Amino acid sequence: MKRTAPLIALGVLGLAVPVALWALQEHGAEHLDFARLFWVLAVMLIAGKFSGELSERMGQPAVLGELIAGALLGGSLLGVIPTAAEDSLTPIIEILAEIGVVILLFEIGLETDLKAMFRVGRGAAAIACVGVILPMIGGILFWLSPLGLHQYGPTGVTMTAIFIGGTLTATSVGITARVLQDLRVMHSFESRFIIGAAVIDDVLGLVVLGIVSGLAAGQAVTVLGIGRSFGVAVGFLVVAVGIGLWLAPKIFDVVNRMRVRGMLLVTAFAFVLVIAALADMAGSAMIVGAFAAGLILSGTNQFNLIQERIKPVADIFTPIFFLSIGAEFDVGLLNPMVAENLPVLGLGLSLFVIAVLGKVAAGWAAPWRRFNRLAVGIGMIPRGEVGLIFANIGLATGVLSRPLFGAIIIMVIGTTFIAPPLLKWSFSWGGVTHSFDKGPHKE
Amino acid sequence: MKRTAPLIALGVLGLAVPVALWALQEHGAEHLDFARLFWVLAVMLIAGKFSGELSERMGQPAVLGELIAGALLGGSLLGVIPTAAEDSLTPIIEILAEIGVVILLFEIGLETDLKAMFRVGRGAAAIACVGVILPMIGGILFWLSPLGLHQYGPTGVTMTAIFIGGTLTATSVGITARVLQDLRVMHSFESRFIIGAAVIDDVLGLVVLGIVSGLAAGQAVTVLGIGRSFGVAVGFLVVAVGIGLWLAPKIFDVVNRMRVRGMLLVTAFAFVLVIAALADMAGSAMIVGAFAAGLILSGTNQFNLIQERIKPVADIFTPIFFLSIGAEFDVGLLNPMVAENLPVLGLGLSLFVIAVLGKVAAGWAAPWRRFNRLAVGIGMIPRGEVGLIFANIGLATGVLSRPLFGAIIIMVIGTTFIAPPLLKWSFSWGGVTHSFDKGPHKE
Numbered sequence: 001m002k003r004t005a006p007l008i009a010l011g012v013l014g015l016a017v018p019v020a021l022w023a024l025q026e027h028g029a030e031h032l033d034f035a036r037l038f039w040v041l042a043v044m045l046i047a048g049k050f051s052g053e054l055s056e057r058m059g060q061p062a063v064l065g066e067l068i069a070g071a072l073l074g075g076s077l078l079g080v081i082p083t084a085a086e087d088s089l090t091p092i093i094e095i096l097a098e099i100g101v102v103i104l105l106f107e108i109g110l111e112t113d114l115k116a117m118f119r120v121g122r123g124a125a126a127i128a129c130v131g132v133i134l135p136m137i138g139g140i141l142f143w144l145s146p147l148g149l150h151q152y153g154p155t156g157v158t159m160t161a162i163f164i165g166g167t168l169t170a171t172s173v174g175i176t177a178r179v180l181q182d183l184r185v186m187h188s189f190e191s192r193f194i195i196g197a198a199v200i201d202d203v204l205g206l207v208v209l210g211i212v213s214g215l216a217a218g219q220a221v222t223v224l225g226i227g228r229s230f231g232v233a234v235g236f237l238v239v240a241v242g243i244g245l246w247l248a249p250k251i252f253d254v255v256n257r258m259r260v261r262g263m264l265l266v267t268a269f270a271f272v273l274v275i276a277a278l279a280d281m282a283g284s285a286m287i288v289g290a291f292a293a294g295l296i297l298s299g300t301n302q303f304n305l306i307q308e309r310i311k312p313v314a315d316i317f318t319p320i321f322f323l324s325i326g327a328e329f330d331v332g333l334l335n336p337m338v339a340e341n342l343p344v345l346g347l348g349l350s351l352f353v354i355a356v357l358g359k360v361a362a363g364w365a366a367p368w369r370r371f372n373r374l375a376v377g378i379g380m381i382p383r384g385e386v387g388l389i390f391a392n393i394g395l396a397t398g399v400l401s402r403p404l405f406g407a408i409i410i411m412v413i414g415t416t417f418i419a420p421p422l423l424k425w426s427f428s429w430g431g432v433t434h435s436f437d438k439g440p441h442k443e
Numbered sequence: 444m445k446r447t448a449p450l451i452a453l454g455v456l457g458l459a460v461p462v463a464l465w466a467l468q469e470h471g472a473e474h475l476d477f478a479r480l481f482w483v484l485a486v487m488l489i490a491g492k493f494s495g496e497l498s499e500r501m502g503q504p505a506v507l508g509e510l511i512a513g514a515l516l517g518g519s520l521l522g523v524i525p526t527a528a529e530d531s532l533t534p535i536i537e538i539l540a541e542i543g544v545v546i547l548l549f550e551i552g553l554e555t556d557l558k559a560m561f562r563v564g565r566g567a568a569a570i571a572c573v574g575v576i577l578p579m580i581g582g583i584l585f586w587l588s589p590l591g592l593h594q595y596g597p598t599g600v601t602m603t604a605i606f607i608g609g610t611l612t613a614t615s616v617g618i619t620a621r622v623l624q625d626l627r628v629m630h631s632f633e634s635r636f637i638i639g640a641a642v643i644d645d646v647l648g649l650v651v652l653g654i655v656s657g658l659a660a661g662q663a664v665t666v667l668g669i670g671r672s673f674g675v676a677v678g679f680l681v682v683a684v685g686i687g688l689w690l691a692p693k694i695f696d697v698v699n700r701m702r703v704r705g706m707l708l709v710t711a712f713a714f715v716l717v718i719a720a721l722a723d724m725a726g727s728a729m730i731v732g733a734f735a736a737g738l739i740l741s742g743t744n745q746f747n748l749i750q751e752r753i754k755p756v757a758d759i760f761t762p763i764f765f766l767s768i769g770a771e772f773d774v775g776l777l778n779p780m781v782a783e784n785l786p787v788l789g790l791g792l793s794l795f796v797i798a799v800l801g802k803v804a805a806g807w808a809a810p811w812r813r814f815n816r817l818a819v820g821i822g823m824i825p826r827g828e829v830g831l832i833f834a835n836i837g838l839a840t841g842v843l844s845r846p847l848f849g850a851i852i853i854m855v856i857g858t859t860f861i862a863p864p865l866l867k868w869s870f871s872w873g874g875v876t877h878s879f880d881k882g883p884h885k886e
Contacts, residue, residue: 034729038720042713049710062703088534095535098477123504258504260496260760267492269759272486277481309755315705316712316756370868419526 047073048319059181063175064420066319070326073332081327093324099320101174102290103314106272108177108195109294110307111186117196120189123366124196130365130381131197132169132204135358139165142354159216164396166212167408168355170205172384172416173198174321175288179420189371189433194379202288203233205386216397230284236282237292242277244296253302264302265309271297282331325384329413333406344403348410355415356381370439372430375423382419383412451470464786486523490516491762504625506618507863509762513769524770536767544617545733546757549715549838552737553636553750554629561637563632566809567639573638573808574823575647578611578801602659605836609655610851611798613648615827615859616641616730617764624865632814632876637822645731646676648829655833659840667831672726679725679733683718687739692723695743708752714740747845766825772856787846791853798858799824813882815873817864825862826855
C-alpha cells in the first residue's frame with residue numbers, strides 16, 4: 001500500500017502542472033491577477049511537498065526535492081514560477097520567499113541553545129574565517145593563473161579575480177539549516193559549529209561585499225572603513241541580542257496576559273520582522289536579524305508555544321524560498337551540446353571545485369576536539385544569496401562578463417544541490433556528536 | 444496588575460507608530476524595499492492586535508479595533524499602510540489581505556456544519572433575497588425621489604439610481620464572520636442563518652454586478668444572460684462541493700501517509716487556493732470558493748488537524764485584511780467643518796440608513812421559527828468588497844459623480860464599523876439560539 005504513494009505523488013504532480021500552465025495562459029496581465037498568483041502558489045507548494053516526499057523516500061533531504069521542483073517549474077523549463085522582472089507576480093513571489101527564509105532562520109534561532117553556542121564559539125569563528133579566506137584566495141589565484149580563461153573575462157584581470165573570489169566566500173545558511181532540520185541532527189555539535197560558523201560567515205561575507213563593491217565603484221578602501229562596516233554588523237548582533245534578552249521576556253509576559261486570539265504568535269512574528277528590518281538597516285543581512293530574533297525569543301517563558309505556532313507558518317512559507325532558489329537556475333546552461341556552453345561549464349566546474357574544497361578544508365580549522373569535521377566542512381558548502389548579489393554587482397559594473405556570470409551561477413547552484421545529499425552521506429559515514437567526550441557515533 | 448495592560452498596549456502603539464514613520468521616511472523607493480515592507484507589516488500586526496485587545500476589554504469585538512487601527516494607520520491619517528497605486532508596496536499588502544480573507548472564509552467553512560446548514564437553507568435563501576431586494580429598491584427610490592440631491596449626480600438619473608441600488612445589495616461576509624468568531628456564537632442558529640444568507644447574498648450580488656455593469660457598458664440585458672451568470676455562479680458551488688466531498692477524503696487519506704513535515708497543512712492550503720482561483724475563473728468570488736473549500740474539507744478525517752494548523756496562519760493573515768479595509772477610509776470626509784463635505788455626509792447618512800433598515804428587515808423574511816431575528820438582520824448589515832467594486836465601476840463609467848462616490852464609501856464604511864458593536868448588543872439583548880425548540884436564550 002505504501003509503495004503506491006510515490007506513484008500517486010507523481011500523478012498529482014503530472015496533473016497539477018498542465019492545469020497550472022493552462023491557468024497561466026488563460027489570464028491576461030491586466031492589474032494584479034490574484035487567480036493566477038493563487039494557481040502559481042498552489043502548484044509551487046504541491047510540487048515542492050510531493051517532490052520533497054519523493055526525495056525523502058529516496059533517502060535524501062526533502063529540501064533537495066524542493067530545489068529540483070523549483071528548477072523544473074522555473075523560467076528555463078516550465079515557466080510556472082515567475083522570475084522575469086516584467087512579470088507583475090515576480091516581486092510577490094520574491095517577498096513571500098524572503099519571508100520564508102526569514103521565518104526559517106527564526107526557527108533555527110529558536111532551536112539554538114545560546115550557551116551551547118558559546119561553547120563552540122571560538123571553533124565556529126575559526127571555521128568561518130578559514131572558510132571565507134581559503135575559497136577567496138583559491139578563486140583569486142585560479143583566475144590569475146593560466147587556468148583562468150581570460151579571453152572570456154573583461155579587461156582588468158585583478159579586479160575580476162577579486163570579484164570571483166568574493167562570490168566564493170559566503171555560505172548560504174538557509175540550505176544547510178533546512179538539511180540539518182530534515183536530518184533531525186539540529187542539536188548535535190556539528191550543527192552548532194555549522195550554524196555558528198555560517199552566521200559569522202554571512203557577516204564576514206557582507207563586509208567583503210562592502211569592500212569589493214567599494215573597489216568596483218572606484219572608492220579608496222581604508223582600514224578604518226573596513227573596520228567600521230565590520231563593527232556595525234557585529235555590533236548590531238551583540239546589541240540586539242543583549243537588549244533583546246533583557247527586554248523580550250518582559251514584553252512577552254505582558255503579551256501572555258492578553259485575551260485576543262493569536263496575540264502571542266503575531267507579536268513574535270512582528271518582533272522577527274522588526275529585528276530583520278533593523279539588521280538590514282544596520283548593514284547586516286535580514287536573515288542574520290531573524291536568527292538573532294530566534295536566539296532572543298528562545299529565552300522567553302513562552303518559547304515552546306511560539307515554536308509550536310510558528311511551525312505551520314514556516315511550513316507554508318519556507319518551501320516558497322527553496323522553490324524560488326531552484327527556479328533561478330537556467331537548466332539550459334547544463335546542455336553540453338551547445339558549443340558556447342562548454343567554456344562556461346568548464347569555468348563553472350572549476351569554481352565549484354574550489355568552492356567545495358575551500359569549505360571542506362575549513363572543517364579542520366577548529367581547535368582540536370573529536371567531532372565529524374567532514375560533516376561540518378560539507379555543511380558550509382552551499383553558496384547562496386550573498387554570492388548571487390556579488391555576481392549581480394559584478395555584471396552591472398562590467399567587472400564580470402556574461403560567460404563568467406553564468407559560470408558563477410553554475411557554481412552557486414551546484415554547491416546548493418550537492419550539499420543536501422553530501423551532508424546526509426557525511427553524517428551516516430562519520431557519525432553525529434552529542435558529547436565531545438564520546439566523540440561522533442553512528443545512529 | 445491587569446489594569447496596566449491597556450496602558451502598556453497604548454505605550455507600545457505610541458512607540459511603534461513614530462518608529463515606523465521614521466523607517467518609512469528613511470528608505471527610498473528604489474526596487475522593492477523589503478525592510479520597509481517588514482516595518483509596515485510589523486506595525487500593522489502589532490497595532491491591530493493591541494487595538495483589538497483594547498476593543499475586547501471595552502466589551503467590543505476585536506475586529507472593530509483592527510478596523511479603527513487600519514483607519515488610523517491609513518493613507519488619510521498616518522500614511523503607514525500603503526494604499527496609493529504608485530506605491531510599490533500597495534499590491535503586496537493587497538495580496539496579503541486577499542490571502543487573509545480567503546483563509547478566514549476557509550476557517551468559517553471548516554466550522555460550518557453542512558447538514559445543519561441545509562436545515563436552515565430555505566430560511567437563509569429567503570433572508571438573502573429580501574436582503575438584496577429591499578436595499579436595492581430603497582436605494583433606487585431614494586435617488587428618484589426629491590430627496591436625491593440630483594445636482595450632485597451626473598446626468599442619467601435612472602442609471603445612477605440603479606448603480607446606487609446595486610452598491611447597497613451585497614453583505615460582506617468577512618466582517619460578520621469575524622464578529623461571530625470573536626463572540627464565540629459560530630454554532631448558533633443565528634450564525635448559520637447569517638453565514639448561509641451572506642454567501643447566497645454574495646453570489647446574488649455578483650450576478651447583480653454583472654447585470655448592472657453590462658447596462659453601464661450599454662449592453663442589452665437578456666433574461667438568458669442573467670440566468671446564465673446566475674447558473675454559473677450557483678453551479679460552480681454545487682459542483683465544487685459535490686465533487687470535493689467525494690474526492691477530498693481520498694486525497695487527504697493519501698496525504699496523511701506522507702512523512703514530510705507540513706504535508707497536511709500545505710496540501711489543505713493549496714486546495715483552498717485552487718478552489719478560490721477556480722471560483723474566480725467561474726465568475727464567482729474567491730471568498731465563496733474559499734468557503735466551499737472549507738465546507739469540503741470539514742468532511743475529511745484530518746479535519747481537526749487542518750483546523751488546528753491553519754489557525755496560526757489565519758492569526759497572521761486575517762488582521763491584514765481588516766486593517767486594509769480600515770485604511771481605505773478617508774477620515775477627512777467626516778469633517779463637517781469643510782463645507783463641501785456636508786452634502787456628501789448627508790447623502791452618505793441617507794444611504795447608510797437605507798442599508799441598515801433593508802438588511803435588518805430581512806431578518807424577518809425567514810419562515811416562522813423562534814430565533815433572534817434582529818441579530819440575523821444586523822449580521823447582514825456590513826457591506827464590503829462587492830459594494831466597493833460597484834462604486835469603482837460607477838465612477839469609472841461616469842454613472843457616479845465624485846461626491847456620490849464619497850457618499851457610497853461613507854455608507855460602506857459606516858455599515859462595517861457599526862455592525863460589530865450592534866451585533867454584540869443584539870446577541871446580549873435578544874439571546875442566542877442553540878435549539879429551535881427552546882428558542883433564543885441569554886448567556
